[in-house]
Amino acid sequence: MATHYSRSCLQYLFHLAHDHLDFRLPEIKALLSLRGKPFHPGEHFKEKSPFWLLDGLSEEDVHNIMGRSVCAKSAFELWGHGKTQSELKMSLLQYPTEDMTPFLQKSSTYKINVYTFNKTLEFQDRIKKIDALEHLPFQGSVSLKNPQQIFCLLEDYGTDPNNIPEEPFHIYFGRWIADGQRELIRSHSVKNRHFIGNTSMDAGLSFIMANHAKVKEHDLVYDPFVGTGSLLVACSQFGAYVCGTDIDYNTIHGIGKASRKNQKWRGPDENIRANLRQYGTERLYVDVLVSDAAKSVWRHALLFDAIITDPPYGIRESTRRTGSQKDSSKPSEDFFGESHVPVSMAYHLSDIFTDLLNFAVHHLVLGGRLVYWLPIYRPEYCEEMVPLHPCLQLTSNCEQTLSSHTSRRLITMEKIKEPEEADVLAHLFDPRYSPYQGHNAFRDKYFSGVTKKTTKDDKRADNGK
Numbered sequence: 001m002a003t004h005y006s007r008s009c010l011q012y013l014f015h016l017a018h019d020h021l022d023f024r025l026p027e028i029k030a031l032l033s034l035r036g037k038p039f040h041p042g043e044h045f046k047e048k049s050p051f052w053l054l055d056g057l058s059e060e061d062v063h064n065i066m067g068r069s070v071c072a073k074s075a076f077e078l079w080g081h082g083k084t085q086s087e088l089k090m091s092l093l094q095y096p097t098e099d100m101t102p103f104l105q106k107s108s109t110y111k112i113n114v115y116t117f118n119k120t121l122e123f124q125d126r127i128k129k130i131d132a133l134e135h136l137p138f139q140g141s142v143s144l145k146n147p148q149q150i151f152c153l154l155e156d157y158g159t160d161p162n163n164i165p166e167e168p169f170h171i172y173f174g175r176w177i178a179d180g181q182r183e184l185i186r187s188h189s190v191k192n193r194h195f196i197g198n199t200s201m202d203a204g205l206s207f208i209m210a211n212h213a214k215v216k217e218h219d220l221v222y223d224p225f226v227g228t229g230s231l232l233v234a235c236s237q238f239g240a241y242v243c244g245t246d247i248d249y250n251t252i253h254g255i256g257k258a259s260r261k262n263q264k265w266r267g268p269d270e271n272i273r274a275n276l277r278q279y280g281t282e283r284l285y286v287d288v289l290v291s292d293a294a295k296s297v298w299r300h301a302l303l304f305d306a307i308i309t310d311p312p313y314g315i316r317e318s319t320r321r322t323g324s325q326k327d328s329s330k331p332s333e334d335f336f337g338e339s340h341v342p343v344s345m346a347y348h349l350s351d352i353f354t355d356l357l358n359f360a361v362h363h364l365v366l367g368g369r370l371v372y373w374l375p376i377y378r379p380e381y382c383e384e385m386v387p388l389h390p391c392l393q394l395t396s397n398c399e400q401t402l403s404s405h406t407s408r409r410l411i412t413m414e415k416i417k418e419p420e421e422a423d424v425l426a427h428l429f430d431p432r433y434s435p436y437q438g439h440n441a442f443r444d445k446y447f448s449g450v451t452k453k454t455t456k457d458d459k460r461a462d463n464g465k
């Protein structure tokens with residue numbers, strides 16, 4: 001039910017899902033910025049907590065953010081909070097009655113939910129907690145099935161499952177406003193997707209990437225390592241027109257060996273277009289092409305609103321680029337002893353990222369975002385390894401751990417200026433922008449860690465010491 005009277009200084013409580021912790025703040029910040037709103041955390045803001053108080057928002061902002069967020073579970077208009085039941089009561093008593101009464105009318109129906117984080121309560125204990133709210137001037141009747149208003153008491157028992165306190169650390173009470181889009185993770189699961197491959201990106205992370213990229217309706221989004229198009233699926237869900245390229249002919253044409261168990265060959269309509277059709281966004285499919293990311297096929301005038309991609313790391317897919325005889329320092333001998341023209345050559349990770357940043361600088365609109373994954377060998381990682389460009393501002397850098405020694409980092413960059421000759425030269429020659437060559441050994445480090453018994457040094461590194 002929409003409300004149209006103005007109420008000042010409202011605070012909203014966001015209840016965040018307790019996974020992908022690193023990705024939540026950049027997601028919420030990106031969604032706020034899509035509405036032109038800064039991020040104003042309320043008191044006691046802790047990034048790792050599942051409960052965030054946010055200031056300076058309207059109910060419309062909250063609806064909008066919840067209409068996109070896959071990191072947030074729900075949002076509430078905060079009526080009161082405190083460390084104890086009595087602090088909560090005091091806080092609720094201070095909330096202006098005129099701000100409460102429109103939602104507590106005799107003619108309306110309501111229900112109160114109790115949500116506890118890091119603790120399970122017995123049914124009777126939940127009822128007791130609801131009864132303790134009798135000081136609130138509820139006038140309407142309770143409807144558990146179809147209430148007009150939903151209220152929620154949320155209790156925070158901390159984040160340590162091995163040390164759950166008797167009493168909560170903090171209690172909140174508020175009016176439910178909206179749920180986030182966690183359902184998209186289930187509805188778009190790759191398990192039930194028409195066309196998948198060995199490296200299809202998980203649905204939740206694809207939506208997070210689209211949010212970090214600030215993808216919006218009518219945008220044009222491009223994925224230069226498109227694979228089976230999981231990132232295009234997510235971006236089209238948010239109303240963007242999508243296109244991509246991949247070096248692999250079979251993937252682009254949806255032919256060849258299937259990735260599913262019990263299926264030898266891909267079926268007649270297993271392709272990216274069919275994936276978009278499956279989710280009702282085929283009208284936003286522009287096209288996909290066979291093309292090598294190392295050799296851009298696009299005219300400089302073509303601009304994308306976002307570039308969002310998962311480049312190959314060489315673990316489950318090869319990192320190859322097209323080459324010619326002149327690229328090869330040592331021409332190989334063919335069967336007849338004559339020099340052979342190699343059709344493909346190694347595409348080093350450091351070159352992949354240099355090319356990707358260069359491409360983004362020339363093909364993003366000003367303010368457009370590049371979002372991509374950077375594989376990392378954790379014992380060696382430091383921030384200097386993240387590739388930079390004078391025309392791109394690093395917006396966020398979030399880690400997803402893959403194993404004790406490897407992870408991938410979701411890098412988000414925003415184009416802040418059009419490239420001039422000096423920027424192109426700086427990117428090539430200024431040591432601040434010179435690519436970190438250690439990325440190139442990622443494959444070896446990945447497999448050495450998988451097969452090798454962990455050494456004392458690795459253990460020390462894994463413990464972050």
Ligand SMILES: C[S@@+](CC[C@H](N)C(=O)[O-])C[C@H]1O[C@@H](n2cnc3c(N)ncnc32)[C@H](O)[C@@H]1O
Pocket residue numbers: 197199200201224225226227228229230231245246247248251291292293294309310311312313317318319320321322347
């Ligand atoms: C990690 S996969 C991308 C998976 C994709 N996000 C999906 O959901 O299916 C990387 C892709 O890059 C492609 N690739 C490898 N080298 C390439 C190159 N030089 N140019 C373009 N694509 C390349 C591979 O064929 C592979 O499909």
